[in-house]
Amino acid sequence: MNKIALVFVATLLFISCGKKESSDSDFSKPTSVDETSLPKDPASYDPKRGEGKFDKVELGATLDQAMATEGQKIAEVKCTSCHKATDEKLVGPGWKGVTSRHEPQWIMNFITNPDPMITKDPKMQAQLEICLVRMPNQGLNDTEARSVLEYMRKNDGVK
Template identity: 35%
Template sequence: MKHELTTPDTASKRITRLSSLFVLALGCFFFISCSSGTDKKAESNAGAPAAVAEPVDDGKGIGPVKHVTLSELDPQLAEQGKNLYEGKCSACHRLDGTKVVGPGLAGITDRRSPEWIMNMIINPEEMTKKDPTAKKLLAEHLTQMTNQNVTEQDARAMLEYFRQLDASAN
């Protein structure tokens, strides 16, 4: 059996060669990973759809209510709305112009469309993210309106109650 003697000079040459190979391999790895990442990014963006535009502000808000037909005031529906308001809304909203946690509701039916009012009651989180008016209210009052899990029928009853209050104030 033949034994090779390793001298300090031979060991130094081996380390230098291995270091050079390591640096070269590392450089190739970075070159390949960088260039393939760029290609993948370009490929992934090539088929991407165009950015989705923000919804147009039609004054109706964001939510399930697209159209509300109003007729004469319905006192029975307004009474249901009053009970719902007292149970779900009165802790944060006053019926006059006073701000508590949220804005006062006096004149709300004069300032906002019926659809906007109902969508805000039903869908407050999405409204404050996407509707310009709701965003401004959130910025002004600094508190997110709580989702009270109100149905569309309940929101319609509250709208009728607000209509009744605003009509009696005029």
């Protein structure tokens, strides 16, 4: 009986992962992108800061523990269904080392404004080819995004 159930579940998973021509729930495409917010000139994209309102994000030399704790709570609700704290890919890439690979303003701009960056950033486009799913805008405000960044710093070993 257990083998039959296992085969049934495996078949359902296989079928559900098949290619569909069109679907209202296709998460590989943005669901609601404000076209006016998308960058017009690819040459104007700054890969150090990304696309968004953050030009410079000042980080403390030491970790803000309270902010990192709050960022972990937010991440557990909004992020960990797709991202692991390790370097292992889940749906999206793992977070280990993200704060050494990207500038803080890039991370803040991506967290708060993912669609224009996915559209314009060559690294994000390459990541999309691997992950096959666009990161949805989670609607984090600036304080929440900054807390998640501090949690990412904690995850990367900042004390």
